[in-house]
Amino acid sequence: MATQLKNLSDFSHTTIPNGSAFKIAIAVAEWNAEITGSLYNGALQTLLNNGVLAENIVSIAVPGTFELTSAADILLQKHKDLDAVICLGCVIQGETRHFDFICDAVAHGITQVSVKYSKPVIFGVLTTNDQQQAIDRAGGKHGNKGDEAAITALKMAELVATI
Template structure:
């Protein structure tokens, strides 16, 4: 009986898909590594450089607005958000991280678009470095993979 179950899990072929990436400028020494990995991953999986648009915003808090504008344009098959929020001595971290996360999620649901989430929310600079290309991998690349897979899943679901 299991052989008759249809399974949709999305592929990793980015050929012909249009991607938008929103990258924050704050903590750019980390974000630039996330952004580079996201772009490289999209290209490695078949995306054309001409089909990738990068938008730089001041910080993670501004990311949802740019993501929303891009989603509403209808010009993209998937979006990727990359940024880095490092905990400090005040509650500011909680507000920025929470609003960036919920804002990006609400855009995905509102517009029905795949969004790879690569905004780091970490306690220390060391944790950020680990997630931007050292022992914990690169979360920018992971977000790009998620965007490709979800764009593929959504296309399958629309058939």
């Protein structure tokens, strides 16, 4: 596996825009809170470290990953001045097909909301086979997907602003 020896949160190869002009929302799922809390902390700290003002960050919690789509839609409807929404969640494979339904619905839903509002809606959802893989990607040996989602939000907000 390509990620076994790699920290995916290494951004030394890219330019990260200054976020001081942006207003960004974070929607985080409460389900798998140990993991999603780490994703949230990573995203929040990354935004702050890259110039986004604390007062320009809107954070909301939703019950689970499935609810991220409606949360992003509501955020963009109520806060017209948002430049991007980061959706953070974690779905861990179980013994049933529930995993497949949730992951598929959320991926498609987030894309649809992004297209509907012509605003970046970032898929910061871990879809892992087990708890250890989630830990490894939420601040563990493979970095923090929350950091990656925040960098993606900044890069996409900058893209929209410059087009």
